[in-house]
Amino acid sequence: MDVTTIVSKGLAALSYFVESKNEAIVIDPRRDAQIYEEMALERNVDIKYVLESHRNEDLIIGSLELQNLVPSLEIIHSKHGAPFKYGEHNVGDGEKFEVGDLEVECIYTPGHTNDSVCYAVTDTSTGDDPVAVFTGDTLFVNDVGRTDLVDIKKHEEQSRKLYHSLHDKVLELPDSTIVYPAHGAGSVCGADMAARPVTTIGYERMNNPWLNKDEEEFVEGRLNSNLMIPDYFTRCEVYNLEGPPLLSEVQRPRLLGMRKFAELMHQDDHVVLDTRTPSSFVSKHIPDSIFMGLQMMGIFLGWVADYEDNYLVVVEDSSQLETAWNYMVRLGYDGFVGALSGGLMGWEHSGRPVASVSSPTSSKLKQWIDANGLQIIDVREEHEVHGNLIPGSRLTPLTEIRDHIGDLDPNKKTISVCPSGFRSTIGASILKREGFEDVAVPLGGTHAWENHGYELA
Amino acid sequence: MDVTTIVSKGLAALSYFVESKNEAIVIDPRRDAQIYEEMALERNVDIKYVLESHRNEDLIIGSLELQNLVPSLEIIHSKHGAPFKYGEHNVGDGEKFEVGDLEVECIYTPGHTNDSVCYAVTDTSTGDDPVAVFTGDTLFVNDVGRTDLVDIKKHEEQSRKLYHSLHDKVLELPDSTIVYPAHGAGSVCGADMAARPVTTIGYERMNNPWLNKDEEEFVEGRLNSNLMIPDYFTRCEVYNLEGPPLLSEVQRPRLLGMRKFAELMHQDDHVVLDTRTPSSFVSKHIPDSIFMGLQMMGIFLGWVADYEDNYLVVVEDSSQLETAWNYMVRLGYDGFVGALSGGLMGWEHSGRPVASVSSPTSSKLKQWIDANGLQIIDVREEHEVHGNLIPGSRLTPLTEIRDHIGDLDPNKKTISVCPSGFRSTIGASILKREGFEDVAVPLGGTHAWENHGYELA
Incomplete structure (x- = not known):
């Protein structure tokens, strides 16, 4: 058994590639899913299943995308709580399946959502105890999942569900079980996550402040936790229930000549998004462009950008074109029209208008x-x-x-x-x-x- | 706290880069140590300490090499069992030091060697319990360290020491503690290692066959374990006690023209080493060359190559020159004279003699x-x-x-x-x-x- 963590930068989202004896599973793949296919080819393993921990609300899931690349794989998610319109297996508590030497058991853990599932993995080549559990947005390092997203009016109900899922199910696993969550520090999915990518059941039992509260303290703490709900979560939820469009049907990243770029930027529903650094932006930018530096796009794009708009993108240099596109489609912003060829310097050299923002010491x-x-x-x-x-x-x-x-x-x-x-x-x-x-x-x-x-x- | 595993391919040796709050430690660095310096620069952290788990016998340790690149770091190893001729700190059982938010405790665990130390790490930002332990060659996934290498006549004595180090010290850690060993599957340092890079104290307590024996069974099992001792182990032990030569003093990898290569190969103490694939070798090779395909070099070179010889190397293509050199110096084979420019095809085109081996179906x-x-x-x-x-x-x-x-x-x-x-x-x-x-x-x-x-x- 070998576990590789694939980080979606910016989003602080963690997906996992788990292999055993020439078979593999992928847990919560990102939408730009070629990386998993490449890993499978490089390691000479077959991806047998995609496991979804829940209907994600903060990113577009890559299950269908990966299945489009690897048609033989099957998608597994919960049979409770979310009427998925795609996928081969809708699983319930206690269901098991095999991958190489691994036995994977589904643990139904409602709370963060009503379709949350943790997956406990036993490596039968070394023992009968679960060696790892993939906890999705149910349990994080030093934090637990949000309970306000299903419906703010059901915040208390979801909090109680999460409390019982954690104490009656997840914490029933041996202390020795390694925990692989779906997010690391910096995610919009929790306030208190530690900057450590991995933990264990026993360590969290002893040290996670949320696991050391009784039910009433836990619920009160959840109700007082004050995290924001970006509009884009709604879009992700719909996409992740129905299955998002395949990227082959979405506009690919491409460069646009200056003339074309200038023509499009004046059309309705077209917005210029500047993905460079803050200092580049304040120094010179295209008038009326929105600043959205690449490194923080995963966190802030959803707050300020409209899903229905078409985006004309300014990148620091054209090598970032693909990255900018990846970051946008991970959030479901599929209206990426193209990036400015020649960059801002070419734009300015051509005599086109630029603006700046003063930056006082x-x-x-x-x-x-x-x-x-x-x-x-x-x-x-x-x-x-x-x-x-x-x-x-x-x-x-x-x-x-x-x-x-x-x-x-x-x-x-x-x-x-x-x-x-x-x-x-x-x-x-x-x-x-x-x-x-x-x-x-x-x-x-x-x-x-x-x-x-x-x-x- | 963030742990990155750096695998030395071929050797199945694992080193670790552990960071917390802009400080880092490196555990058992490999000899081609630039990678750790690059990681520190990229992540904007200072490497404060190098921790050696023991005087390694199967690879050349990179502590001095890394200190040459990062002069401010300090080297830590045991004060018992090995009279190290370099390093700033010789530590004993229970000594502690701090790195960022981490508290690292030294656990003296003789057995595999008499200077073996495990390092238990507590992340004070999330709790008071150790979150991880770096076990060197004392405890592996599904296996334990060899006890025959100190002195085959002391095999029983070392086995008893290891038994007590494991049961009286390592297994005293909480079940939740994540275990990071110094080797993975495929190493010459154990026969039964599982193909999983990480485990926990509790999982090993329950499932590691060596931890489920009483002292007499354990000792008997160790005495019956029949692993080979390559000659090169002796060289590594000497180097790792005295400090190996810096790579800046060792011949760098370079290409040799055919004429020069042909001239040198007929000199005394010069051996042609062919690092290509088996099928390339059987098809055509330089007469009297020794086959040592790159991917298995870490395991087999030490069995068949003499430390005192000078090596003329044939690579599949020149992009593998650096890799071949890295693999050789990791084992202490510093007599890398150079690789054949133009490769075997150029050699044959020039009309120089080639040999082949028949390969029957x-x-x-x-x-x-x-x-x-x-x-x-x-x-x-x-x-x-x-x-x-x-x-x-x-x-x-x-x-x-x-x-x-x-x-x-x-x-x-x-x-x-x-x-x-x-x-x-x-x-x-x-x-x-x-x-x-x-x-x-x-x-x-x-x-x-x-x-x-x-x-x-």
Whole structure:
């Protein structure tokens, strides 16, 4: 038995390729699924099954995509809680199947969703005890799955279900069982995940704060956990129930000449998405483009981008074209029209219009603040803020920025702030697109402000 | 805490890069150690310590090499059992040190060697229990360390030490502790290792056959375990005690022109090593060259190659030059003079002499056997053979072939056999170099023989 973890960067989503004796299973494959086919060919194994831990809400599942590449494989998911419109096996608690020397047992664990399944794996070549369990979004390292997503009105009910799934089923496994969850730190699927990719049942039993609460404490804790629900979750849920379109039916990543790009960007429902770095964006960008740096796209795209729009993409260089496309289709943003050939430099050289955002140093910002006449928005989420705002800032979470734009004066100099300069650049690009004339981003963020010795409030 | 496993292919040796909060440790680094420096730079972490699990006998340790690249790091190994001539810290049982959020505790576990140390790691950011233990050659997945290498006369004494180190110390860790051993399946360091890269204390406690014996059964089992001791182990032990030469002082991999190659190969102490595939070798090779296909070099080179010789290497193509060099220096074979520019095809095109080995199909071999007049040697080890020999074969383990050459008739047609055609090609190349005129290798091995329906004896 050999377990390989495939990380979907940006999303902090973990999928697994598990092989034994020339057969393999893939757990929660990502949508750009060639990687699993390549692994199977390289290792000379047959992918026998795809296992879905649940109907994912934060990414588009790659099961059908992989089945399109490897037609002989069969897809397994729950028979409870989600009326899947694809897949060969709908399994219930205790059902077993074999892969090489492995025996895989399905453990029905409702809570995060009503179709959540954990898969416990016994390697019969070395013993009769389960060696590993793939816990999906039920149990993470130092955290547990969200219970607010099924229906916020059923938050308590789902929390109780999760409590019982964890205590009556998952924790019944031996302490020695290795736990492979579906997400690592940085995911939108949990607040407290540790930056460690793997754990064990016993370690979590002893150390996971959520497993050391009684039922009422657990439910109360869940009800008080304050995570955001991006709009794109709904799209993912629909796709993952019905089966998303195959990527062969979706527009492939391609470069667009400048003339074509310029023509399309003025059409309805076409948006320019700039995937470069914050410093590249503030320096020069195409007017009205939305900033969405590649490395954070998995987390923030779903908050600010509309599913129905068509996207014209600016990349730092054309080698990132495929990556940008992969990141977008993983979230179900299939309207990737193409990327700008020649990049922003070529665009500017051709004499086409560019815009910029000023980026004051901390001391310049301090002067501006002292001189008055600014509005400062801090785009962090509420739970991140505790006495660490630049004085005079108004909290305007990026996830709600469009709802609060009416509260701001578009004619006033506006400063968009966050700790690192990343989210604040996204915020600035949205404000500019909404007609704010004078927008600035201190790229050093609150970190540089503090390190310069200026006070936070 | 994040653990990355770095596999030294061929050797089945596992080293680990463990990071926490911008600091890292490396456990048992390989000699071509740039990879750890590159990981540290890419992840923006400082390597604080190198931990050695013991004075390795089957590979050259890369601690000094890595310290040469990262001078600020400190080397940690045991204060008992081995008078190391390098390193900053000689540690004893219970000593602790910190790396990022991690607390690392040294557990002195003599048995495999008298300087063996396991390192238990607690991630203080998630709990007070050890989350992982790096067990070196003390505990493997489904196996335990060899106890015959310190001194075969002390085999029983070392076995008892190992038993107590395992039961009184390692198994005192929680069942939930993840176990990261220094070797995986295919290593010369154990016979029964499972093809799984990771396990837990609890899983091994329940399933590892060696941990389910009482002391007398354990010792008896160890004394009956029949593993070979290659000569090169001695060289590794000396190097790993004194510190091996830095690779900057060793000849770098380079290509040699044909004229130079031809000139050197006739000098004393120069040997041509052919690292291509078995089928390439039997088809055409440089006369008197020794076959040592790249993929198995880590296992077999030490059995057949002399440390004092200088090696002229034939590679399939020049992209494998660096790999061949890496594999050789990992074992301490520093006499890599260079690889043949233009490869074997260029050599043959130039009109220089080539030789070949005939490779009969199973049915052709059957005809030869029926016609008599052959000698057949099977080059497997004794413990691999149980009624699966081609009738008429004489067992002549590759590891002892030079000792048994006098028993064979160099003027008789000689067939070298193994299951896969790999070791048998090594054997054939040795026989030819020793003057056997007519040597053949059935590349399908005993596998093809059996699949053709011919009997095994």
